Amino acid sequence: GNSVTQMEGPVTLSEEAFLTINCTYTATGYPSLFWYVQYPGEGLQLLLKATKADDKGSNKGFEATYRKETTSFHLEKGSVQVSDSAVYFCALTGGGNKLTFGTGTQLKVEL
Amino acid sequence: DVKVTQSSRYLVKRTGEKVFLECVQDMDHENMFWYRQDPGLGLRLIYFSYDVKMKEKGDIPEGYSVSREKKERFSLILESASTNQTSMYLCASSLGGVAFGNTIYFGEGSWLTVV
Numbered sequence: 437g438n439s440v441t442q443m444e445g446p447v448t449l450s451e452e453a454f455l456t457i458n459c460t461y462t463a464t465g466y467p468s469l470f471w472y473v474q475y476p477g478e479g480l481q482l483l484l485k486a487t488k489a490d491d492k493g494s495n496k497g498f499e500a501t502y503r504k505e506t507t508s509f510h511l512e513k514g515s516v517q518v519s520d521s522a523v524y525f526c527a528l529t530g531g532g533n534k535l536t537f538g539t540g541t542q543l544k545v546e547l
Numbered sequence: 548d549v550k551v552t553q554s555s556r557y558l559v560k561r562t563g564e565k566v567f568l569e570c571v572q573d574m575d576h577e578n579m580f581w582y583r584q585d586p587g588l589g590l591r592l593i594y595f596s597y598d599v600k601m602k603e604k605g606d607i608p609e610g611y612s613v614s615r616e617k618k619e620r621f622s623l624i625l626e627s628a629s630t631n632q633t634s635m636y637l638c639a640s641s642l643g644g645v646a647f648g649n650t651i652y653f654g655e656g657s658w659l660t661v662v
Contacts (some may be wrong), residue, residue, distance in 0.1 A: 440589075479551070479655045480653040525590065533595055533641070533644055534605070535590075541588055544605070
C-alpha cells in the first residue's frame with residue numbers, strides 16, 4: 437500500500453535560517469503529493485501540491501519538487517520566520533479520495 | 548472561504564458512553580472525511596462519504612460509525628467510547644476527488660478525552 441515517511445522532529449531553527457523537511461513515499465502508479473501545515477490549535481491547511489513528476493509546488497516562500505526517481509517531495513524555505521512555527525505533514529493520494537499522511541514534523545523557529 | 552465547522556472543540560466522556568462528533572461544511576462539497584490525529588502516527592482516515600447516505604471505511608473504522616443524512620453534515624459516532632479512542636478528531640471536506648486536484652479543507656479539530 438501507499439506510505440509516506442517524514443523526518444522526525446522537532447526541528448529547531450533560528451529566524452532566517454534555511455529549512456528542509458524530508459519526505460519520501462512509496463506508492464503504485466503516479467500519486468499526487470501534498471504538504472499540509474497545522475498551526476497551533478488549528479486544523480490542517482494545504483500549503484502546496486504537485487500532481488506529476490518534476491512539478492514544483494510553491495506557496496508563501498515554501499517549495500517542494502516532485503522527484504519520481506528518488507520518490508521524494510522535500511519541503512524547503514530559504515528564510516524561515518517565527519510565524520512558520522507549526523507542524524508540517526507530507527501526504528499523497530494514489531487515486532480517488534484517500535489521502536495518506538506522514539507522521540508530521542514539528543518546526544520551531546526562534547529569534 | 549470554505550468553512551468546515553466542528554461543533555465541539557473539547558469533550559470529556561466516560562468509558563462506555565455513546566459519543567457524537569458533528570461536522571458541517573458550507574460549500575456544498577460532495578466528499579466529507581473523518582480523521583483521527585495521534586502523536587507519532589499522523590492522521591489516519593476513519594471513514595469518508597462521497598454523497599448523502601453513502602460511506603466507505605477508511606483505514607481504522609473499528610469502533611466507529613458515521614452518518615450523513617444531509618449533504619452539509621457528517622457525523623462521527625463512537626458507539627461505546629473507550630480510553631484508546633482518546634484523540635484529536637479532524638473533519639474535512641472536498642468538492643471532488645483529491646487525485647484530480649481538489650483541495651481538502653479541514654476543520655479545527657475536536658479533542659476527545661475518554662476517562
